[in-house]
Amino acid sequence: MAAAVVEQSLAASRQAEGRAVRLSVTGAGKAYAGTTVLQGVDLTVREGEVVALLGENGAGKSTLSSIIAGLVRPDAGSMVWEGQPYAPTSPGDALAHGIGLIHQEMRLLPDLTIAENVFVGRLPMTGGRIDREQMRSRASEQLRRLGLDISPDTPVRRLRVAAQQQVEIAKALTLKARLLILDEPTAALGGDETDRLFTQIEALKREGYSFIYISHRLEEIARIADRIVVLRDGQRVAEHQTAQVPVSVLLRDMVGRNIDRLFPHVAAPRPREVLRVEGLRSATGAFSDISFAVRDGEIFGIAGIVGAGRTELVRSIAGADPLAAGTITLDGAVLRLTGPADAIGAGIVLVPEDRKGQGVLLEHSVGDNLALGNMDRLGGHGWIDPAKIRDFGTRMMERLGVKGRVGQQARYLSGGNQQKVVIARWVAREPKVFILDEPTRGIDVGARAAIYEVIAELAGSGMAVVVVSSDLEEVLGLAHRVMVLARGRQMGILDRADATNLAVMALATA
Amino acid sequence: MSSSASAPTTTGAGFGRAMLTRLLTGSQGPLIGLVLLGIVFSVTSDVFLSPRNFLNVIDQVTVLGILALGMTGVIIIGGIDLSVGSILAVSCMVFGWLPQDYGVPYLPAAILALIAGGLCGLVNGLLITRAKLPPFIATLTVMSVARGLASLTTGGEQVVGYPNWFTRLATVRHLGFLSITVAMFILLALAGWVFLRYRATGRSLYAIGGNPEVARLAGIKVQRLTVWVYVASGVLAGLAGLVLSARLDSSQPSAGLGYELDAIAAVVIGGASLSGGIGGVGGTVVGVLIIGVLHNGLNLVGVSPFIQQVIIGCVIAAAVTIDKFRRREA
Numbered sequence: 009m010a011a012a013v014v015e016q017s018l019a020a021s022r023q024a025e026g027r028a029v030r031l032s033v034t035g036a037g038k039a040y041a042g043t044t045v046l047q048g049v050d051l052t053v054r055e056g057e058v059v060a061l062l063g064e065n066g067a068g069k070s071t072l073s074s075i076i077a078g079l080v081r082p083d084a085g086s087m088v089w090e091g092q093p094y095a096p097t098s099p100g101d102a103l104a105h106g107i108g109l110i111h112q113e114m115r116l117l118p119d120l121t122i123a124e125n126v127f128v129g130r131l132p133m134t135g136g137r138i139d140r141e142q143m144r145s146r147a148s149e150q151l152r153r154l155g156l157d158i159s160p161d162t163p164v165r166r167l168r169v170a171a172q173q174q175v176e177i178a179k180a181l182t183l184k185a186r187l188l189i190l191d192e193p194t195a196a197l198g199g200d201e202t203d204r205l206f207t208q209i210e211a212l213k214r215e216g217y218s219f220i221y222i223s224h225r226l227e228e229i230a231r232i233a234d235r236i237v238v239l240r241d242g243q244r245v246a247e248h249q250t251a252q253v254p255v256s257v258l259l260r261d262m263v264g265r266n267i268d269r270l271f272p273h274v275a276a277p278r279p280r281e282v283l284r285v286e287g288l289r290s291a292t293g294a295f296s297d298i299s300f301a302v303r304d305g306e307i308f309g310i311a312g313i314v315g316a317g318r319t320e321l322v323r324s325i326a327g328a329d330p331l332a333a334g335t336i337t338l339d340g341a342v343l344r345l346t347g348p349a350d351a352i353g354a355g356i357v358l359v360p361e362d363r364k365g366q367g368v369l370l371e372h373s374v375g376d377n378l379a380l381g382n383m384d385r386l387g388g389h390g391w392i393d394p395a396k397i398r399d400f401g402t403r404m405m406e407r408l409g410v411k412g413r414v415g416q417q418a419r420y421l422s423g424g425n426q427q428k429v430v431i432a433r434w435v436a437r438e439p440k441v442f443i444l445d446e447p448t449r450g451i452d453v454g455a456r457a458a459i460y461e462v463i464a465e466l467a468g469s470g471m472a473v474v475v476v477s478s479d480l481e482e483v484l485g486l487a488h489r490v491m492v493l494a495r496g497r498q499m500g501i502l503d504r505a506d507a508t509n510l511a512v513m514a515l516a517t518a
Numbered sequence: 519m520s521s522s523a524s525a526p527t528t529t530g531a532g533f534g535r536a537m538l539t540r541l542l543t544g545s546q547g548p549l550i551g552l553v554l555l556g557i558v559f560s561v562t563s564d565v566f567l568s569p570r571n572f573l574n575v576i577d578q579v580t581v582l583g584i585l586a587l588g589m590t591g592v593i594i595i596g597g598i599d600l601s602v603g604s605i606l607a608v609s610c611m612v613f614g615w616l617p618q619d620y621g622v623p624y625l626p627a628a629i630l631a632l633i634a635g636g637l638c639g640l641v642n643g644l645l646i647t648r649a650k651l652p653p654f655i656a657t658l659t660v661m662s663v664a665r666g667l668a669s670l671t672t673g674g675e676q677v678v679g680y681p682n683w684f685t686r687l688a689t690v691r692h693l694g695f696l697s698i699t700v701a702m703f704i705l706l707a708l709a710g711w712v713f714l715r716y717r718a719t720g721r722s723l724y725a726i727g728g729n730p731e732v733a734r735l736a737g738i739k740v741q742r743l744t745v746w747v748y749v750a751s752g753v754l755a756g757l758a759g760l761v762l763s764a765r766l767d768s769s770q771p772s773a774g775l776g777y778e779l780d781a782i783a784a785v786v787i788g789g790a791s792l793s794g795g796i797g798g799v800g801g802t803v804v805g806v807l808i809i810g811v812l813h814n815g816l817n818l819v820g821v822s823p824f825i826q827q828v829i830i831g832c833v834i835a836a837a838v839t840i841d842k843f844r845r846r847e848a
Binding site: 326328347348349352353358360365366367368369370371372376379380381383384386387390391392393394433 | 715716717718719720721722724725728729731732733734735736737738739795796
């Protein structure tokens with residue numbers, strides 16, 4: 009069986025060898041302010057293949073794809089696109105050549121319709137007027153091709169993230185892109201949506217479209233990629249001619265050392281109940297009838313597909329969103345929360361899902377970011393001692409292993425280090441309940457392992473920890489118990505022993 | 519991986535440019551601009567560099583300075599307050615009208631004028647936090663309403679003639695140099711500086727301006743603080759109205775017309791960012807002085823007021839451009 013798979017993939021790669029080379033990058037290099045982020049990288053993409061770019065954050069994946077998509081000009085190296093020398097001067101130029109970048113963060117204009125977004129900047133004109141008919145019919149043609157049943161007149165604001173991404177893809181296709189670069193395309197997608205995206209990629213691949221696929225999720229890469237190129241510290245460290253590569257090999261390629269076990273050992277919880285919620289109902293209708301309890305030292309996982317109400321639930325428990333009904337009990341006392349300040353005061357803290365939009369102040373220093381939420385303890389009687397902010401910042405950075413300087417703007421930290429800053433802010437308060445929503449989304453493997461260590465430590469020190477994640481492996485690897493939500497309803501709570509991929513997905517999609 | 523192999527060589531030209539950028543754009547950028555202005559006017563006018571003229575400048579900027587202090591807080595939280603000029607007029611008129619038409623003594627009238635300013639600020643704050651209006655629209659509304667109310671008090675008439683003790687607050691220079699109103703401005707600026715630097719609440723304003731949702735999730739009471747910032751801006755505008763009344767020995771419904779834009783300009787020239795999260799009292803005071811020295815110096819040199827407006831506009835553009843540049847370099 010295994011031999012057959014290898015045979016098959018070998019055959020596939022041999023077949024790929026025969027195909028026309030669409031893009032070849034030779035010796036690409038880039039440095040910012042003296043830091044080399046990319047050095048001597050080669051990359052080849054053939055017609056009708058999916059090349060996965062793999063690497064930790066800061067490995068150079070984004071820089072390489074930005075160079076190909078015309079966002080960044082390389083300092084060294086050359087590119088050939090469909091037989092011609094290629095040096096794009098802007099993303100528009102790259103797109104005109106046939107290379108489109110689908111961003112991790114959506115770049116659509118929310119108040120325009122799908123059709124307008126698809127054609128923005130190059131609206132079809134007839135006799136000096138916008139040809140809306142042509143715009144609509146060409147946009148809906150591409151939407152149908154992607155299997156989407158949405159009117160092209162729908163304003164983008166009304167679409168879910170997954171659908172917005174499809175609009176981006178439709179836009180690139182309408183502009184006759186033949187190579188699509190997908191940067192973390194599934195970061196905001198649920199399981200169903202990911203499956204659908206993959207089906208589309210497969211279909212487009214058969215039509216001869218090529219893809220560069222950037223992701224941290226190894227299981228996705230195994231499913232979708234034809235070849236894997238691994239970057240580390242700005243250099244190409246490995247290339248695999250097939251996606252059927254053991255995970256341990258890829259991990260070693262990425263981090264340059266062996267990672268035997270990503271998930272740390274977590275001690276059994278103690279019997280004392282810390283947090284109990286009963287009959288919680290959201291004021292916005294995102295969830296209802298949620299009841300559970302978390303014990304001292306327990307890691308409580310919450311799983312479900314995107315839109316199941318997980319984020320809304322934990323935000324309400326942390327006082328960020330209003331509740332219509334239900335009670336939250338902490339150490340036996342019922343809480344009345346009017347805002348996050350109340351929850352924090354009581355000892356419930358939240359590491360929000362959207363790190364850049366809700367977690368860190370990007371323009372502010374790491375020290376100020378750490379002081380945020382701890383200002384009551386950096387002076388006294390409402391006073392602040394700037395020297396204490398520095399000391400406190402340095403201390404917390406050391407404790408969580410944040411790489412960077414206290415005075416540095418948070419914007420310049422890697423995603424993993426930004427996340428550690430948000431976690432460190434709350435660790436210092438020694439809360440009773442520590443909630444983490446998507447704690448490792450978009451974060452590289454090395455930083456992930458470090459964050460898992462911290463989570464295990466928090467539980468070990470006697471907190472009740474709640475972890476929400478779309479990454480099933482993460483929930484199953486960390487949590488003592490897993491609650492599954494679907495469409496705002498509590499589908500069940502599984503013990504670690506019963507919580508398998510299959511069991512969770514069965515509940516999540518029930 | 520060896521990083522030495524690829525370390526970029528700093529060319530002489532690049533180094534010189536970096537130095538120039540640093541000099542122009544460090545946090546002392548506005549201060550250097552102020553010093554340069556001083557040097558230019560000292561050379562071109564023989565009156566400029568005299569203690570008497572210096573005191574004139576300080577006197578002239580007090581009203582603008584007090585407005586700009588309030589505006590600093592507003593801009594740090596990422597807001598804007600277009601209503602301060604009109605609130606100044608409301609305060610002026612309340613202070614003139616109540617004693618004139620109702621025989622209210624001047625001291626209570628002054629307190630009521632400040633309260634009126636605070637109430638206007640409260641309306642701003644509530645429109646922004648409760649009705650969720652953008653600060654621009656909310657304060658534009660109050661700007662119009664307050665200007666109308668200021669005229670309604672006396673039917674558009676001005677009030678002239680205040681008691682001596684009141685006008686002396688702005689005109690008598692104690693110890694040969696310090697009028698009470700200037701002293702008050704200096705104390706307020708110091709208090710504002712300490713507040714923004716050393717008070718937890720003051721530092722929270724920067725977090726709100728940086729990203730209100732991050733601030734809220736970190737336990738800062740964003741709505742409540744926002745309201746207070748606009749109330750403070752209103753009270754300070756009220757105070758500026760009293761100072762102006764004392765300086766002019768009269769109150770007019772048209773007082774402070776357009777002052778909101780001068781105040782915003784001063785704060786921005788001082789290095790604050792209109793997108794919030796960046797700014798400070800030190801920069802604002804320098805910005806206020808730059809505007810004051812520009813007006814004063816250009817007057818002394820004999821530049822027409824029309825050209826002065828053109829020059830001030832250019833200074834604002836230059837300050838913000840350099841600021842953008844600095845942020846990119848940082």
